Amino acid sequence: MTESCHIPETLLAALRDARHVCVLTGAGVSAESGVPTFREAQDGLWADHDPLQLATPEGFLSDPELVWSWYRWRRELVAEVEPNPAHLGLAELAELVPRLTLVTQNVDRLHQRAGSKDVIEFHGNLFADICFDEGRVVECDADDPAPTCPSCGALVRPGVVWFGEAIPEDALDFAFAAASDCDVFLSVGTSSLVYPAAGLVDIARQNGAVTIEINPEPGRSNFDFVLENKAGTAIPGLVSSLSS
16 A cells, blocks of 8 residues: 655645755665664674674774674665665755755765765765774775775774764754754654754754654654655655645
8 A cells, every 4th residue: 555645735835935944864764775774784793793893983993894894794785775765855855945955864875876965964974984093084995804094004994973973063063054044944764862963953943944754653742744654755745746
């Protein structure tokens, strides 16, 4: 049975009148493409490993080859999936409104592959290699089990935010500025319970934005509109309604 999505006319009116739409996406969007969550990726050979071994600076320094093995496996998983209708729909939505800022908690770059531009990546990029000491993106030997920086010789790490690490300052600044400026805020496929990302809706509301949650299992009760649908149903529905 095909999932249907009822979209209130007042919600559509807010989008039609919007000057700036800010969108926050989470794991639920990528899950519809088959991207495993962090916990789901700890399967099979990785089930016995503590997350602190695989996703902290300390764990990486203690066994960089182990951490790199896991992240290369994750890269292979993500490389095999495709953007879904939610990713594609958000790229289309950006063409229908004067301005759209997309903030994502996902590291898979599926939004970019779907055509979205200038995506703010809260948790980094799974496919980037960065120097552990200098924090900048580098080119390194993909076959090296523990690659090193060609500039300074330090270890190279995956370009994602690990447990205990701060969200990149630029990403925070851009996201908070967008939430402050937008007149419509969309939370898609995320519980909106984990800060600092969860604070974006509060900022948007405080500045008068209409707030919308799209999630089969809504996480908070303080949105103006809640669509209890999968992102791959609701986002194309919004785009189709706005285009007609």
